[in-house]
Amino acid sequence: MRVNPPAPLLRNLEEDQEISFVPMDAVNENGGIRLDQTRVKAEVGGGYTEFQNGDVVIAKITPCFENGKGSIATGLVNSAAYGTTELHVLRASQALDYRFLFYLTITDSYRKLGESEMYGAGGQKRVPPEFCKDFLTPLPPLPEQTAIADFLDRETGRIDTLVAKKRRLIALLREKRTALISRTVTRGLPEATAREFGLEPHTRFKDSGIEWLGQVPEGWEVLPFTKIR
Template sequence: MKYVAYQKYKPAKAAWLNVLPEIWGQIRGRFVMMVNPPSRQVRQLDGVNEVSFVPMDAIGEYGGMNLERTRLLEEISAGYTAFEDGDVVVAKITPCFENGKGALAQNLKNGVGFGTTELHVLRTGNRLDKHFLFYLTISHTFRMLGEFEMYGAGGQKRVPPEFAKDFLIPLPPIDEQQTIARFLDAKTAQIDELIAKKRQLIDKLKEKRSALIARTVTRGLPPEAAKAAGLEPNPEIKNSGHPWLQVRENGRGRPIYPEEKRCEGSGQIQGIASAQHRAEDGSDGRTFPRTCAAPARWAWKGNGGHGQPNSGGALQAGIRALHSGAGVRRHPFSGGLQRNR
């Protein structure tokens, strides 16, 4: 992704930043923000006032803060880290720091929050925009350099406060900082929306995969695949006699695999297929009036008729035989379905 460059650049003071725009400054954090300052807002509250309680698991990676939990101030005034609206909080312990845990505190109960002691609190002055600082703290560069400064051993390594105080901040004019922050707000929101859509698609594909497997191992190949393999594409359906193998015929005689099915007489709910299948006849898939069924050429065998899956090797052998069109000498389920010769 390329954007129009600034007209003029100048050498940067920091080794990790070669150049920066000519009108930008570069200054150590201690001169434009406070690190782990006391909360001014806490002094204005009584012990019976509620405040936001924000443990580490309530702080998101690369932004976001879960504010569902609150506590009375008198319950958590000691042993926790205090912060207030507008502060930027950064996890200081490994692996939370490397994972990008941090957030801009907003909409806190009574303007105050208390969190784990494993947080650094950064409070901006009038030369540094809080939104710009937040994006700086979740940048790869900030996290990578902070990781190099960690002290301690094993899982107890921490970023010292001096790292934030001495960090050389690229400092645009305040109005440009705000413009940059608004730009990142819009672009990251678009990216987050795309990520959410991709995750929904992945979930649907997983559901489709599960439904395909369930349908194929209990009813045989889909018509197109069966025809290509030299098998009957639309086999006659017969009663399997087993409650876990249940289908429902729609008006066209095509099997419908509900997402949830009630086994006759048992009252148990069994699920082997997706909502995609139940939608074909407009039903909710929660009732099952017909008997259990299987292809007419398949036989049920073994294990007292309970149909427990056999080992993976036998299952794979059975599936390969079905794909090849040959008879199955060792059936794919111990007590499962076996093709008749």
């Protein structure tokens, strides 16, 4: 495995060709890169991290490293990219499945040991490249690495799908909560609930005179907070 190697697929491109551009906020936690930015190669030049399809990129600065920011580079424009300087690039050798390598980099042990090796002060602490080079790991034979990576691709994909569904459900429930509160404090309790609390349901409404508020129950006043006594 090589750490921060040159990217021949990038260097072989013409200067007027487009490549992907990857700032830190485009790198997701525990996998994935948002590829919505491109640059012409000549416009970027040096000073950025270069990588290519099949490389594993990981954040090296705190707290991005600890939070698991990293990904396999795939789908890059012209198979190459320049990215933030706060990335380390790991390139798998022929004896190493790059997906297996990526999964190693998001294990708790890798992240915790990397955190212990950070140098610098405060919010500028970084994982040194030596940590990536010298990290000791168990290494199964290549066919088993590939089988492990296939299994993890399948199972983590299933989990990610469930998480996405749960997030959508949570978002819908939050919308429902907001709508429930808004409707109840401006139009009163639902009929059955009003009777449950010993109240007569509101059946008649009047214009509040306020565009965003619309109608309110008859018998309700519309007052500024400061006029409520």
